[in-house]
Amino acid sequence: MTAELVRGQNHPLPQSRLEIRVTSERPVIAGATLNDQDGRMREEGWIAHPAQPQLPGLEVSRQAAAEHRLAVDLDALPESVHCVNVLLALPAGAGGPVRFGELAPPFVTVTGLDGAGVANCTLTGLDAESAVLALELYRRQGGWKVRAVGQGYAGGLSAMLADQGLGRAQELAATINEAVAAGRDRSVAPPPPRTDGERSREAAVGAAGSVAASAPDSGAGVAGAGDAPISYRHPGRATTPPSGPPPSVPSSPGTSAAPGRTPAAASATPGSPGSPGSPEPGPHVPVAGDANGWSMDERLYNQIWDMFEDLARTVAAYRSAVDFAESRMEQELDKVLSDPRTRVGPAADAARGEARTKQARLVEQAREVLDRDLGQLSAEAEVVEPALPPAYARWDNPVWHGYRPPLETPMAMRLGDLALPESAGLRIPMLVRLPLERGLWIDSGRSGTSGSSSPGPAAASVVSSDELRRLAAETATAVAARLAAVHPAGDFTLHVIDPAGSASAALAPLVESGVLPEPPAAGAAGVSTVLEQLTRRVDLVQMAVRSRATDALPADLDTAEQLLVVHDFPHGFDDRAVTQLRYLADEGPSVGVHLMMVADLEDARAYGPVLSPLWRALLRITPVPDDHLADPWVGHHWTYEPPLVPPGSQVLTQVLGQVASERARRTHEAEG
Amino acid sequence: MSVNLSKGQAISLQKDDGGNLSAVRMGLGWKSAPRRGLFGKRSKEIDLDASAVLFAGTEPKDVVFFRHLVSDDGSVRHTGDNLVGGAGQGGDDEAIMVDLQRVPVHIDQIVFTVNSFTGQTFEEVENAFCRLVDETNGQELARYTLTGGGQYTAQIMAKVHRQGGGWQMTAVGAPANGRTFQDLMPALVPHL
Numbered sequence: 072m073t074a075e076l077v078r079g080q081n082h083p084l085p086q087s088r089l090e091i092r093v094t095s096e097r098p099v100i101a102g103a104t105l106n107d108q109d110g111r112m113r114e115e116g117w118i119a120h121p122a123q124p125q126l127p128g129l130e131v132s133r134q135a136a137a138e139h140r141l142a143v144d145l146d147a148l149p150e151s152v153h154c155v156n157v158l159l160a161l162p163a164g165a166g167g168p169v170r171f172g173e174l175a176p177p178f179v180t181v182t183g184l185d186g187a188g189v190a191n192c193t194l195t196g197l198d199a200e201s202a203v204l205a206l207e208l209y210r211r212q213g214g215w216k217v218r219a220v221g222q223g224y225a226g227g228l229s230a231m232l233a234d235q236g237l238g239r240a241q242e243l244a245a246t247i248n249e250a251v252a253a254g255r256d257r258s259v260a261p262p263p264p265r266t267d268g269e270r271s272r273e274a275a276v277g278a279a280g281s282v283a284a285s286a287p288d289s290g291a292g293v294a295g296a297g298d299a300p301i302s303y304r305h306p307g308r309a310t311t312p313p314s315g316p317p318p319s320v321p322s323s324p325g326t327s328a329a330p331g332r333t334p335a336a337a338s339a340t341p342g343s344p345g346s347p348g349s350p351e352p353g354p355h356v357p358v359a360g361d362a363n364g365w366s367m368d369e370r371l372y373n374q375i376w377d378m379f380e381d382l383a384r385t386v387a388a389y390r391s392a393v394d395f396a397e398s399r400m401e402q403e404l405d406k407v408l409s410d411p412r413t414r415v416g417p418a419a420d421a422a423r424g425e426a427r428t429k430q431a432r433l434v435e436q437a438r439e440v441l442d443r444d445l446g447q448l449s450a451e452a453e454v455v456e457p458a459l460p461p462a463y464a465r466w467d468n469p470v471w472h473g474y475r476p477p478l479e480t481p482m483a484m485r486l487g488d489l490a491l492p493e494s495a496g497l498r499i500p501m502l503v504r505l506p507l508e509r510g511l512w513i514d515s516g517r518s519g520t521s522g523s524s525s526p527g528p529a530a531a532s533v534v535s536s537d538e539l540r541r542l543a544a545e546t547a548t549a550v551a552a553r554l555a556a557v558h559p560a561g562d563f564t565l566h567v568i569d570p571a572g573s574a575s576a577a578l579a580p581l582v583e584s585g586v587l588p589e590p591p592a593a594g595a596a597g598v599s600t601v602l603e604q605l606t607r608r609v610d611l612v613q614m615a616v617r618s619r620a621t622d623a624l625p626a627d628l629d630t631a632e633q634l635l636v637v638h639d640f641p642h643g644f645d646d647r648a649v650t651q652l653r654y655l656a657d658e659g660p661s662v663g664v665h666l667m668m669v670a671d672l673e674d675a676r677a678y679g680p681v682l683s684p685l686w687r688a689l690l691r692i693t694p695v696p697d698d699h700l701a702d703p704w705v706g707h708h709w710t711y712e713p714p715l716v717p718p719g720s721q722v723l724t725q726v727l728g729q730v731a732s733e734r735a736r737r738t739h740e741a742e743g
Numbered sequence: 744m745s746v747n748l749s750k751g752q753a754i755s756l757q758k759d760d761g762g763n764l765s766a767v768r769m770g771l772g773w774k775s776a777p778r779r780g781l782f783g784k785r786s787k788e789i790d791l792d793a794s795a796v797l798f799a800g801t802e803p804k805d806v807v808f809f810r811h812l813v814s815d816d817g818s819v820r821h822t823g824d825n826l827v828g829g830a831g832q833g834g835d836d837e838a839i840m841v842d843l844q845r846v847p848v849h850i851d852q853i854v855f856t857v858n859s860f861t862g863q864t865f866e867e868v869e870n871a872f873c874r875l876v877d878e879t880n881g882q883e884l885a886r887y888t889l890t891g892g893g894q895y896t897a898q899i900m901a902k903v904h905r906q907g908g909g910w911q912m913t914a915v916g917a918p919a920n921g922r923t924f925q926d927l928m929p930a931l932v933p934h935l
Contacts, residue, residue, distance in 0.1 A: 384817030388847035391816065395799050395849040436848040444845075705815050 073180070073188030076206075076219035082190040084208065084215040086183055087145035091157055093205070095177040097167050098135035099159045100228070100251055104235045105129075106154040108210075112236040113151060120243075122250035127619070129155065135162045135251045145208065145215050147617070154209040156220075156235065159194075160202035160228040163248045171197035171223065179205050181217050192219035200224055202231040357451035359458035368460055372483050372502060375455065375463070378448055379489070379499045380704055385444040386493050387705040392437035400430035441493065449497050456500075459485075462557040463500055466549070466716045466723070474726050476560050476733040480505055484557055486550065487692060489700065489709040501700075501711065503690075505557070506632055507665045510656050511550065512689035513713075515543035516671030534695055540671075542694035544577035546713040547636055547669045549723070553714065554634055555586050556726050560733040564631045566601050567591040570643030574669070578638075584727035585735075591638075598643045602651040605635055605664055609655060612662040633664045640670040641678065649678065656688045747886055750916040754885055756843070756909060763909040766842050766878035769793065769855050769901070770835030773871035773889075775828035788827045789868055790860040793837040794924035795819050799849040801935050807839060808924055818845040819853065840878060841903065843910055852904035854915075854931055856924050857889070859896040865889055865918075873900045875912055887914050897921045899934055 074082045093101055105117035105126065112118070119131045128147030132139050141157065148155070159177060161168055168174055171194070180191040194203055200223030207218050224231040228247065232240035362377055364370035403426035413419050456468065462481040464470045465488075484505055488498040517536055534542070555563050567578060569591035581587040592601045611628065615621045641649065656666050668689060675682055691699065694715075698708040716723045756764045771793040794808035797819065805814045809824035818841065825836040841853060857873065865871065871889035876882065889898060895918040903912045919930040 381817065384813075384815065385845070388816030388818065388845065391804065392847045392849040395802075395804070399800070433849055440845075440848055704813070704817075 074190040076190050076192040076217070078192075078196075078219055078221045080192075081216045081218040083211075084145070084181070084189060084217055087215065088183070089143045089145070089189070089208075090182045091139075091141040091143060091206075092180045092182060093139035093141070093159060093177060094179075095137050095159070096174040098137050098162065099139075099177065100135045100162055100247060101131050101139040101141060102158045102160070102247070103129055103131055103141065104156045104158065104232075104237075105148070105152045106156065106235075107151050108153040110154065115237075117152075118232075118235075118237070118243075120247045120250075122246050133250065143208070154207055156207050157205045158202065158231060158235075159205050160231065160247075162251045163201075163227070163244075164252065170199045170201050171203060172199060177203075177205070179219075181206075181208075190217050190219075192221070194221050196221070197223045201227040204231060357447070357454050359455045361451075368463075368481055368483075371455065371459060371463060374451075375500050375502055378451055378455070379702065381444070382448055382491065382494060382497065382499060383702045383705045383707055385441060385448075386491050386707060389437050389441040389493060393434055396430045396433040396437070399433075400426045403429075445494060445497060448494075452497055452499075459500070462553075463502060465500075466714065466720065471722050471726060474556065474729055476730055477557060478559055480558050480562060484553060485714060486511075487714045488712040490712070491707060491709060498712070506660070506663060508660055510660065510666035510668070510689045512686060512691045513543045513546050513550075513667065513669045514671070514691055514693050515540045515669055516673050539694060540573070541577065542713075542715075543669050544574040544638060545715060546692070546694045547574070547638070547667060548577045548581060549714050549716055550667065551634060551636055552581065552586070552723055552727055555581075555730050558632065560730065560737050562631045564588070564629055564633050566605065566633065566635045567638070568598055568601055568635065568643075569638040570594055570598055571639050574638040580723050580727055584724065585731040586727050593643075595643045595645065595648075598648050599645075601635065602648050602655070605633060605655055605659070606651050608633070609658050609662050609664050613658065616662070631663075633659075634667060635664070636667045636669065638669050640668055641675045649682070653682075653685050653688075656685055747888075750914060753911055753913040755906065755911050756884070756903065763843070764877055764879075764884075765844050766840065767884070767903070768835075768876045768878050769795065769839045769841070769873060770876060771837045771857055771871075771873045772835050773828045774869040788861060789863050790826045791828065791837070791868070791871065792824065792858050792860050792923065793821070793839055793873070794856050794858065795821075795839045795841070796854045796856070796924060796928075796931065797846070797850045798852045798854065798935060800851065801932065803928065803931075804850060806924060816845065816847050818842045818847065818850075835874075843903075852902050852935060854902045854934065855900045856919075856927050856931070857898045857900055858921055858923055858927070860922060862896060862922070864894050864896055865898065866893060875901070885912060885914070887916065893918060895920050897927055897930075899927065899931060902934065 076082060093099065100121060102118065102120035103126075104112055104119075107113045116123075117126070119126045119129050121131070121133050121135075124131050124133050127149065128144040130142045132141075143155065145155075157179070161171065163169075171177070176193050176195045176197065178191065178193050181189045183189060192206060194205055197203060202224040204220045204222040204224075206220050208215055209218065224234065226233075227244070229241045229244035232243055237243060360367055360370040360374060362370045362373035364373050404423060407413050407419055407422045407426070413422060456464070459468060459470065460481065461468075461470050461474055461477075462484045464485065482504065483502040485500045486503045487501045489501045490498045517534075517539060551565055551567075555565060565581065565587050566589075567574075567581070567587055569575065569578065570593055572591070572593055575582075575591070578587070578591055582590065592598060608628065611624060612621075615624050635655065637652070644652070652666070655664055658664075659666060666689065668685075672686070692711060692713060693699070694713055696710050696712045698710040700709045700711050701707065702709060756767065771791060773789065773791050775789060792809055794806060796803050797805040797807075797814060805816070805819075807814050807819045807821045809821065812821040812823065813819070820840045820842075822838045822840070829836045839855065846853070855873070857871075859865070859868070868889070872886060873889065874886040875884045877884055885901075887900060889900075897919040899915045899917045899919055901912055901914050901916075903910050905911075915934050917930070917934060919927050921927045921930075
């Protein structure tokens with residue numbers, strides 16, 4: 072039951088993690104100040120405002136908005152803080168209202184993290200004021216309480232800040248208004264809210280733009296990003312390849328593309344028919360790296376996602392045309408049948424024939440368009456594949472023969488191939504961003520996900536279950552080896568749990584090369600040791616990030632990205648170990664601990680629904696081709712193919728050997 | 744040499760040299776609400792929305808509007824919602840790109856509509872226009888002016904439809920009422 076507070080009234084706060092929601096008719100600025108037990112602002116930094124939105128335990132919005140959600144964690148506030156004042160002000164110079172009297176009274180609610188209301192108040196009776204101290208949270212006998220204040224300031228933000236005991240209130244007010252003006256364009260319009268595409272597009276641009284800053288985000292903001300399907304759509308691609316020649320025909324590949332990997336791209340366009348100055352609208356000649364980006368890797372990454380989207384859409388066009396042709400034919404045939412005069416006789420035959428011809432013609436046209444687009448995309452794939460760097464390339468790509476351990480982690484890594492039934496030989500590299508945003512689950516079962524309507528992998532039905540398990544273990548090794556190879560030496564540490572030793576054959580390349588520093592953990596004792604160690608690491612790093620004391624971490628802490636590969640689950644696991652595993656899956660990715668499960672749902676059935684969140688948190692891939700992955704645009708079911716090493720190839724051994732010797736060299740240097 | 748279209752007028756989307764257009768843009772522009780007198784800050788913003796409905800025969804198959812910016816097949820793209828309008832001096836405030844070559848073969852007409860999301864009638868909107876531009880060279884092919892409109896909140900602007908092997912554009916210019924394209928669906932049918 073939410074308590075309705077009037078001015079001066081107070082209410083106990085049952086929990087320490089709260090959200091303060093502000094709703095106003097027009098955008099307002101929200102801020103907060105901290106006071107000690109004497110009601111003084113002890114330190115200059117005890118204020119959160121749009122230009123400096125974060126304090127330990129408190130965060131406010133960077134911009135003026137009609138709706139605010141202030142996150143508060145009372146336990147995280149410094150001991151000496153006895154009072155938190157929540158402030159609202161109208162942005163100056165925005166051409167908006169200059170006094171609260173012009174607006175409907177702002178409404179403030181204190182809620183738990185689940186949104187359940189604790190207390191609320193309506194800030195009535197404001198007139199000429201343009202700033203208001205809305206409410207205060209204060210310590211009382213070991214707990215916290217909230218009091219509705221509603222103290223308005225006709226002198227505005229600077230008067231309110233001065234009253235809070237700030238020396239340079241005027242200056243600070245100016246800084247705040249400036250910060251708000253900078254963020255104004257993005258401010259959320261008052262209700263009715265429109266979740267239009269513009270904002271989601273901005274988010275997508277933001278995501279793509281943050282590529283350069285690949286440093287792991289410091290915990291707090293990461294959770295939200297995982298909720299929605301990430302839009303990888305490239306915002307800058309104006310037109311699709313088949314629509315005539317774009318302005319940058321490869322007239323001079325040397326100048327337009329980055330020097331790095333162009334030789335492959337250039338040599339792949341023999342004779343370059345589009346010689347300079349000829350605007351011949353002939354067939355578009357694809358070039359590797361023909362997309363926006365700051366580096367060749369990024370351009371190839373964006374190009375591959377563009378190809379992925381184009382294939383998804385062109386197949387969508389084909390499928391919808393075929394569906395339409397079918398349904399129209401059925402309607403026409405029904406019409407013929409339902410009319411007794413036309414049901415039999417030559418007229419009926421003619422009508423049926425015509426309906427079928429129409430259907431066939433439309434399907435044929437659709438197929439022509441599809442073939443045209445597939446031809447275009449295949450030609451693009453033919454120049455893109457050879458130009459890919461190791462992280463994006465298939466194991467059979469010659470680039471792996473010239474492999475050298477990299478100096479930087481790439482932005483993404485190939486996790487396999489994606490194809491549609493209509494796309495024949497065309498396979499799109501499935502690239503995932505690094506560091507991995509979610510763990511992986513390599514499904515060694517033959518049933519597919521429980522409840523999935525798709526009739527399981529076609530190939531799985533002809534592969535024995537032992538063979539599936541072997542392939543799953545090999546897939547795990549191929550992925551782990553690739554991760555080890557694309558990270559700089561020393562930036563990636565591998566852990567393997569193999570309680571019953573059933574994956575030892577598949578693990579051999581990792582063990583023999585020394586890329587796996589310790590033998591796979593065996594038995595229940597091995598399981599708990601490894602889990603204990605990684606859980607502790609997650610705890611430590613999280614704690615350090617939260618309290619901003621990353622320099623206080625123990626010196627022996629391995630700062631590399633950690634990957635834990637779990638074979639034979641749940642063999643050797645007890646309830647505690649399962650809980651730790653779930654913890655790692657949820658909390659690990661944001662602090663550089665990643666999980667790869669090689670498991671069959673059937674084996675873990677004894678745990679029942681307890682484990683469903685674990686499976687859902689992981690990206691499921693399969694050791695045999697299976698159509699279970701959906702694209703983010705149309706939602707086709709794509710057939711996933713695992714990144715297996717070609718039979719008989721030595722590439723894995725060679726690459727792992729290089730990784731191991733580079734590590735040894737670095738260790739040697741560090742010691743010498 | 745753009746054509747100022749009048750109601751019902753049709754133009755063929757063939758290039759002067761006989762080739763077919765490959766990509767066109769339907770642009771929509773309007774003047775943002777003027778600030779009036781003492782209560783200037785109370786003037787309401789004008790939010791017009793452009794939408795495109797893709798039809799196969801008389802069946803609506805897909806629609807591109809501010810909540811669905813790209814048709815599933817990728818041939819029609821909305822550049823994004825504009826909530827307030829611009830200077831009303833020629834620049835497009837909202838635009839819908841149509842890649843005519845990639846429109847699925849069963850789609851034979853695309854109808855463009857404009858709605859006033861904020862509810863002003865076209866009497867109150869100034870300098871509103873819609874125009875068709877050849878995306879490959881930026882040339883304006885046709886322009887249709889919305890102002891002088893009456894007491895209605897939506898307009899069915901124009902349609903492009905297949906004609907022989909190419910496409911043709913017809914100015915419709917029929918008034919209607921509605922907040923989003925959904926409200927217009929019944930009004931669209933007579934124009935197909």
